[in-house]
Amino acid sequence: MFIVRLSATVRRTNSGPNSLRTSCGPPQYIRPVLGFQYKATIARSTRLYSSSPSTASTMTTITLNTGAKMPAVGFGLWKVTKSSCADTVYNALKAGYRLLDGAGDYGNEKEAVVTSKLWNTFHAHDHAKALVKKQLADWGIDYFDLYLIHFPVSLQYVDPAERYPPEWWGEDKKTVTLASVPYQETWRALEEIHDEGLAKNIGVSNLQGSILLDVLRYARIAPAVLQVELHPYLTQEGLVALAKVHNIAITAYSSFGPQSYVELGIDKSAPSLLQHDIVSSIASKSNKTPAQVLLRWAIQQGLAVIPKSNNHDRLLSNLDVVAWSLSDADMKAISALNINLRLNNPAEIDPRMGIFA
Numbered sequence: 001m002f003i004v005r006l007s008a009t010v011r012r013t014n015s016g017p018n019s020l021r022t023s024c025g026p027p028q029y030i031r032p033v034l035g036f037q038y039k040a041t042i043a044r045s046t047r048l049y050s051s052s053p054s055t056a057s058t059m060t061t062i063t064l065n066t067g068a069k070m071p072a073v074g075f076g077l078w079k080v081t082k083s084s085c086a087d088t089v090y091n092a093l094k095a096g097y098r099l100l101d102g103a104g105d106y107g108n109e110k111e112a113v114v115t116s117k118l119w120n121t122f123h124a125h126d127h128a129k130a131l132v133k134k135q136l137a138d139w140g141i142d143y144f145d146l147y148l149i150h151f152p153v154s155l156q157y158v159d160p161a162e163r164y165p166p167e168w169w170g171e172d173k174k175t176v177t178l179a180s181v182p183y184q185e186t187w188r189a190l191e192e193i194h195d196e197g198l199a200k201n202i203g204v205s206n207l208q209g210s211i212l213l214d215v216l217r218y219a220r221i222a223p224a225v226l227q228v229e230l231h232p233y234l235t236q237e238g239l240v241a242l243a244k245v246h247n248i249a250i251t252a253y254s255s256f257g258p259q260s261y262v263e264l265g266i267d268k269s270a271p272s273l274l275q276h277d278i279v280s281s282i283a284s285k286s287n288k289t290p291a292q293v294l295l296r297w298a299i300q301q302g303l304a305v306i307p308k309s310n311n312h313d314r315l316l317s318n319l320d321v322v323a324w325s326l327s328d329a330d331m332k333a334i335s336a337l338n339i340n341l342r343l344n345n346p347a348e349i350d351p352r353m354g355i356f357a
């Protein structure tokens, strides 16, 4: 089983104003929530949640090339509201989520998250090795179950003692400063992190085929997971096929397409997938919500999903995507919505970061 080790108690935050980029607030997230303590492995603690209607979801897993099993449905933490973050994480775990997807960049490294990511400013070998230890220390755990390189973009190092998370820009919040660290150096660092037992599985994110193939040429340890933006407006069939051939599991992020980007003002005015006629009609005839249809469409392709919700009911319903299926015709109709619409593209911050060009 893909293990979520929450050796520490689930933590409460009272931290300050919300930020779109740093969602759940840092520090102060260390007290038990509602007196409930998560211990040892979540995998062994299913009995704690045995009344959950979603237990079946937690049993559906994707086997990684390391033999580890990763839940097909996880919970994404980007933009989870600071003020309710502890309760949201608690509720997600209680509801049956067994995979939590965080990152240094989300500013929530002191929270209960199983997957983490190396941010762009730490790509140099020594910086990567030091940063993973900081992230582990922030969480109070000994190893990550999955550790990913967040983007194939290397930025100027920022000392965490000065600014953390450093995000994309310098202090002026405008200037992006690139660094010349080859991706190979960063992957070597991740392999060492794996060798040292600090990450049980290592992987990549936001890669296209050509760089993925290059990683496979020099990798001593092949990436176990590729996490990418993937939804019916950006179906990425070629990338999915390539990853499959090389036995690399894909985690799809932003499953609801533009929805996540509306609050950031970068949804490109794309029509909502959640209100799309085709998705809605499939949902109503299946007696499901459009969100469930979108998640099921991904799961049914063998992908993992990590939907995020600040809303308890939506958080629960997003888990109910396993014990039913879509017809082939419905799968095809949803896939046909593809317009290659990419919403998370660093080139829009600075054209020198055209990783998807």
Ligand SMILES: NC(=O)c1ccc[n+]([C@@H]2O[C@H](COP(=O)([O-])OP(=O)(O)OC[C@H]3O[C@@H](n4cnc5c(N)ncnc54)[C@H](OP(=O)(O)O)[C@@H]3O)[C@@H](O)[C@H]2O)c1
Pocket: 075, 076, 077, 078, 079, 101, 102, 150, 205, 206, 227, 228, 252, 253, 254, 255, 256, 257, 259, 260, 274, 289, 291, 292, 306, 307, 308, 309, 310, 311, 314, 315, 317, 318, 344
């Ligand atoms: N590797 C990367 O570079 C990368 C990039 C982006 C995201 N990610 C990961 O992927 C996770 C998920 O992606 P995401 O956060 O971009 O977007 P997402 O999960 O596709 O969408 C989240 C949005 O959908 C709404 N929503 C959630 N469930 C819903 C439902 N059942 N019905 C209607 N609306 C619903 C949420 O609002 P409410 O909260 O109000 O429900 C929120 O506005 C992130 O949290 C993060 O962990 C990784």
